Amino acid sequence: MTALPGKKALGHIRVLDLTRVLAGPWCAQNLADLGADVIKVERPGAGDDTRSWGPPYLRDADGNDTSEAAYYLAANRGKRSITLDIASPEGQQIVRELARQSDVVLENYKVGQLKKYGLDYASLKQEKPDLVYCSITGFGQTGPYAQRAGYDFIIQGMGGFMSITGERDDLPGGGPQKAGVAISDLMTGMYATIAVMAALTHRDRTGEGQYIDMALLDVQVAMLANMNTNYLASGNPPRRWGNAHPNIVPYQTFATSDGHIIVAVGNDGQYRRFVEAGGRPDLVADERFATNPMRVRHRDTLVPLLADMVATKTKQQWIDALEAAGVPCGPINNLDEVFDNPQVVARGMRVDLPHPTGAIVKLVGSPMKMSATPPQHDMSPPLLGQHTDDVLRDVLGRNDQQIEALRSKRVV
Known part of the structure; x- marks a missing residue:
């Protein structure tokens, strides 16, 4: 401009x-x-x-x-x-x-x-x-x-x-x-x-x-925005969750075969398309993972399975597949990748x-x-x-x- x-x-x-x-x-x-x-x-x-x-x-x-x-x-x-x-x-x-x-x-x-x-x-x-x-x-x-x-x-x-x-x-x-x-x-x-x-x-x-x-x-x-009001409304100080989300699963980073990606699944349909893109439709059929409340409850069981799935493809393969499937995702770029974007x-x-x-x-x-x-x-x-x-x-x-x-x- x-x-x-x-x-x-x-x-x-x-x-x-x-x-x-x-x-x-x-x-x-x-x-x-x-x-x-x-x-x-x-x-x-x-x-x-x-x-x-x-x-x-x-x-x-x-x-x-x-x-x-x-x-x-x-x-x-x-x-x-x-x-x-x-x-x-x-x-x-x-x-x-x-x-x-x-x-x-x-x-x-x-x-x-x-x-x-x-x-x-x-x-x-x-x-x-x-x-x-x-x-x-x-x-x-x-x-x-x-x-x-x-x-x-x-x-x-x-x-x-x-x-x-x-x-x-x-x-x-x-x-x-x-x-x-x-x-x-x-x-x-x-x-x-x-x-x-x-x-x-x-x-x-x-x-x-x-x-x-x-x-x-x-x-x-x-x-700190909503974290402040979460505390002021509940009286419970928020805690650290790393790259995960306290209320949504999977909503975090995963390691691919050559880097990391962010997967931000916001609903059950996006979750289904995510695991189907990874060749694991069985992770939908399992009732422990069928809905977000169930996935949150069983995150410690599900997340390692998803991590193994994601590790089988490259960062770009996952980005291409998930964008095509309508699953929110993105790379974690270093600065040379940022300025080449x-x-x-x-x-x-x-x-x-x-x-x-x-x-x-x-x-x-x-x-x-x-x-x-x-x-x-x-x-x-x-x-x-x-x-x-x-x-x-x-x-x-x-x-x-x-x-x-x-x-x-x-x-x-």
């Missing part, structure tokens, strides 16, 4: 991004994809922590590693990077000036840390009354844990996610399991994106800015952008498909401080002599 020049949903918005690592940068990248001018403020000489979280690193045209870690590249597309020592009075003044020229400030410092620099919401609101200011922390600005540092892994455990994720405790390998990606960070970034855009809409209607207090723990609790290719989920190092950086495109103002991927993740002079000159009106004076003091 190609956007017309200038057709950017948030092309009128400037975001001052004081965040690092993942939750805040993920929010800022969403806003950048939608057209916002995002100015990323980084520590001189070091930058965002994730710049050094490698290998792997971006490789240049000759196949040599650059200093740009793939982790950093994943969450910082479309931004301008400036380096700034916000612990210095001159750096704090520049942040205040940039805030006056911005619509949104994002930050993920520890609770109260920016207040000592005069860069908290109460202070910056005096500079710009209609400012939207979003703070992202592990536990929020209030409550007994507010001063604690919040890490995604810990939040997944504290927020209940790991109590329902992992193999059944009575099976080999049973026990709590974290997600393969930092889901509480990512989901906090997504919720923060929604909150920022809602606050901007409110500002545009009323002229009133506001403060947004986002906490990873709040988000982790919220995103014709549907993923057709949807444009990989984007290649030229990088200042001369390399081509391969990134995942935004999943937001919009007819009038689709996301645009026209800026690669920036080098550390790549846009410092441009921002100081064009946004704040500093001249070359003033910029050099800041650089000599190591403010930038």
Whole structure:
């Protein structure tokens, strides 16, 4: 989907991004994809922590590693990077000036840390009354844990996610399991994106800015969705079921002769067609397996029989047979299979952008498909401080002599 020049949903918005690592940068990248001018403020000489979280690193045209870690590249597309020592009075003044020229400030410092620099919401609101200011922390600005540092892994455990994720405790390998990606960070970034855009809409209607207090723990609790309400309705905490389903059999993964598939049988007719495709119609005739309630009751007997059946064919043979039979199924792809998948290719989920190092950086495109103002991927993740002079000159009106004076003091 190609956007017309200038057709950017948030092309009128400037975001001052004081965040690092993942939750805040993920929010800022969403806003950048939608057209916002995002100015990323980084520590001189070091930058965002994730710049050094490698290998792997971006490789240049000759196949040599650059200093740009793939982790950093994943969450910082479309931004301008400036380096700034916000612990210095001159750096704090520049942040205040940039805030006056911005619509949104994002930050993920520890609770109260920016207040000592005069860069908290109460202070910056005096500079710009209609400012939207979003703070992202592990536990929020209030409550007994507010001063604690919040890490995604810990939040997944504290927020209940790991109590329902992992193999059944009575099976080999049973026990709590974290997600393969930092889901509480990512989901906090997504919720923060929604909150920022809602606050901007409110500002545009009323002229009133506001403060947004986002906490990873709040988000982790919220995103358990029906598992929360199952508990609240019954008083019984849900338990881990691995890749199985507590109420439906078979609804799980199976190992084929060359990989794994997911079989999601939703009714008795689909079950019949599944076992017939595997050459085991006797597994329908057996009254222990004739209906879903009976299959749930006898899952420990049935599932090993189905596992033996599935293991006789390849992954693709099963996918072809079950799709033809109308049985819901799917492969468990690794990432090379994901990016070769014709549907993923057709949807444009990989984007290649030229990088200042001369390399081509391969990134995942935004999943937001919009007819009038689709996301645009026209800026690669920036080098550390790549846009410092441009921002100081064009946004704040500093001249070359003033910029050099800041650089000599190591403010930038």
